[in-house]
Amino acid sequence: MGTDLKDTSAGKERREGRSRTGGDKIDARDLMTDEELGLKExxxxxxxxxxxxxxxxxxxxxxxxxxxxxxxxxxxxxxxxxxxxxxxxxxxxxxxxxxxxxxxxxxxxxxxxxxxxxxxxxxxxxxxxxxxxxxxxxxxxxxxxxxxxxxxxxxxxxDAKNFPVRSIEEPDLERVVRGSRDGFVETLMTNVTLVRRRIRDPRLKLELMTVGDRTKTHVCIGYINDIADMKLVESLRDKIGKVKIDGIPLGDKQLEEAIIGKGWNPYPSVRYSERPDVVCSHMLEGHVIIFADTSPSVMILPTTFFHLVQHVEEYRQTPFVGSYLRWVRFLGIFASLFLLPLWFLLVNNPELKPQGLEFLGPQKEGKLPMLFQFLTVELGLDLMRMAAVHTPSPLTVAMGLVAAILVGDIAVKTGLFINEVILYMAVAAVGMFATPSYELGLANRLVRMALLILVAVFKIPGLVIGTTVWLIALSVTRSYNTPYMWPFIPFHAKALVSILFRRPILASKNRPSITKSNDNTRQPIR
Structure with missing residues (x-):
């Protein structure tokens, strides 16, 4: 009721402005509040x-x-x-x-x-x-x-627009030795065109929505009409439509948190990709994709843990070579998680070392406790990674030399750290960077630090309990009503074989059952 009786400052300024100009005639608009003007004008x-x-x-x-x-x-x-x-x-x-x-x-x-x-x-x-x-x-x-x-x-x-846009380039996080060099940019129309160029099917649907009362960011839901699960499409459409926020200037990440709402779980519940060929491959499997204007990456739903550990490079090689590369990547991911906790456990409990592995122990003791050494090196790696991101390109080589020689080498020579800690931490870091999903690599890093602390406090029970809790937490996690650890939990033998080995393209006759696609056949009979 107060706004109906009280004059607004803008309306007062309008009347004062007219009185200053010397006009005696008062327009009816000058007596209206801003709310009334908004309704009428x-x-x-x-x-x-x-x-x-x-x-x-x-x-x-x-x-x-x-x-x-x-x-x-x-x-x-x-x-x-x-x-x-x-x-x-x-x-x-x-x-x-x-x-x-x-x-x-x-x-x-x-x-x-x-x-x-x-x-x-x-x-x-x-x-x-x-x-x-x-x-x-x-x-x-x-x-x-x-x-x-x-x-x-x-x-x-x-519609005569001219958006500021950078040139189409290969994404830094998803480079391949052989393959296409185009990647998504920050302009929505360019991104959907890159997808349309690869899937020339009239059943490809691209629905446009708007999110944010102030930013009014365009969001696009992409799917193939006769393949994708329409219940998933309707659910995404409904959730995006219900997002009430002033804006999403950070694009896809803020949109993900708004529609997924996974809280403090560090593991990614969607897969991000900046490659049009990867996105199109997932759409042909029945996945739904979400574009957000001003974002160069695209969300892929639903997503499982094993979607995040595959890379397009495996499909650019022969099935045998692709399977080999996949196993090397799996080994690197396993090392990034469990190599340091296992070595730390064997060092603290020499009686657990298998025959012939006595050399695993440290050759000398450091001045700092070993757990503190591990955690310090972990934080140091994160600090160097952030410094590399923010360092201008001409100075990155110099920064790397400073970090490797002046910090790492001198820290070992002064006795603060031992050589084995630096060695195994470097192997774990390589395994983390070999993880195709950047978000998954960061989540695995946090799990590794937690396992190190549990091993230091509880020894063998700490490693067993920590690993068990980690597996259970991933098993009960769901990515948009999809089991996160499928096809391992719930177990699906045929799909698990397809994860472990890169099968020939013509051997994949059906789409993954996890997407609940309407058309399950990848090679239709004509």
């Missing part, structure tokens, strides 16, 4: 360009934001105005449109001015009418140009 498009300009000043900050342009012109005695954000407008296209319109006569625009502009004279491939002022402003703020026409309550939205 921002839903319907005014038929007077002066009113349109005044509404844009209040709604979008025209004359305050330097990049917003309101270009008034006259075509065939009909006044019109173009409203756009200067950085988004494709000036060559708009110039061609304006040149064509400037040649019009009055007889060509009457009696149906709007229809004539729409169907005959605005020469662009994508033009649509819009009679909602709020939506027209939103179109302008995402890059389109809005054409307001005198005495018309409908505007024309011209």
């Amino acid at each position: 921002t839903k319907d498009i005014p038929d007077n360009l002066e009113d349109v300009k005044r509404a844009l000043e209040e709604k979008a900050g025209l004359t305050v934001s330097f990049d917003l342009v309101f270009r008034e012109m006259e075509f065939g005695t009909k006044r019109a105005a173009f409203f756009y954000a200067n950085g988004f407008a494709k000036d060559t296209v708009l110039t061609d449109i304006i040149m064509r319109l400037s040649l019009l006569s009055r007889e060509q625009l009457v009696p149906d001015t709007l229809g004539s502009f729409l169907t005959k004279y605005v020469a662009h491939i994508q033009v649509q009418p819009e009679d909602d002022f709020d939506k027209a402003v939103d179109f302008a703020l995402i890059g389109s140009t809005v054409m307001f026409i005198e005495n018309e309550r409908t505007a024309l939205v011209i």
